[in-house]
Amino acid sequence: MPAAVEDDTIKVDKWDGSAVKNALDDAVKETLLTKYKYSESHWLMDWRLAICTLAVGLSGLAIVWDFLHPFPASRSVLIFCVCSYFVLMGVLTLYTTYVEKNIFLVAVQKDAAGVDPDSKWEVSSSLKRFDDQYTLSVRYVDGSSKRERQASVTRSVAAFFDENGVLVRECLVPVVTKLHNSLLSGKKDK
Template sequence: MSSEDEIKVDKWDGSAVKNSLDDAVKEVLLSKYKYGESHWLMDCRLFICTVAVGLAGLAIVWDYLHPFPLSRPILIFCVVSYFVLMGILTLYTTYVEKNVFLVAVQKDPSGMDPDSKWEVSSTMKRFDDSYTLSIRYVEGASARQRQASVTRTVAAFFDENGVLVRDCLQPVVTKLHNSLLAGKKDK
């Protein structure tokens, strides 16, 4: 591994630590197992945000073309719609995304059955050094779901300088992945 592939973070920045671990897990699953990545979760979030920003832009343009007393109904509609869409976005990220940072698609070798899906999520509480990685496997043909998770301290994956040690992370991800393929549940 070259020095430009090295991931170095501030060990005391929990968000940076979690994001670097998420990126490394994503890299392991996509490169080692050659899965395709599905972007539908992010696309839905971007669509909601685009509509909200479009309504805000419409309000600005409409108010410019028709000064305030005439633009009042359009401004009210755009402002209310923007806040409703932000509420929908909050509900979407809370109940649909659920900290999922990767949706990987495993193509069926024969091409006859539906593809299998891997949803990878993680959590790391504020001011806590425990990183919980969860993988949910949805088998394509039977639609059976299996889920496994593992919790480790972030010190198991970073050295004292804040450099991510991928050789420590890859076996954990591989073991979790293989346990789901074998049908076992690890907690």
């Protein structure tokens, strides 16, 4: 887990792939939200939380029902709740695999005039286990034309961290900016 050394410095154990990926994701997210003044949309996380809340609610129902009506009488309710829980965990797995797809930021770009629909930015990343190649992908959906453009960049994580595991934002921000600007101009940068 990334630890803040100073107020804006992020230091991680450079051998911990999850910490490195999370630190890079957080820095990319902060860059897009602060530099371009986009607002974050939480709808992906909200749906995941809704599925989890429903599953936990059914588990709570099973506990309360079994307390009020001891086992032989609560058998059918327990079976329903347990089966529903496992079905919802399957739905959650499918949701995170096929809908979220490693997306860690959905940003909304408001139309300056307020006439056209808002444009949407989806940012995802991947860092395979025991690999140093960090892939950052950005998908842009134009609000008025609904056309999609996508670009990605792959760099070694060593390009963004110093030898002590401190994130060097001056190396990351130009990569994010170039990727962002390539989508706004309509060029594809692979």
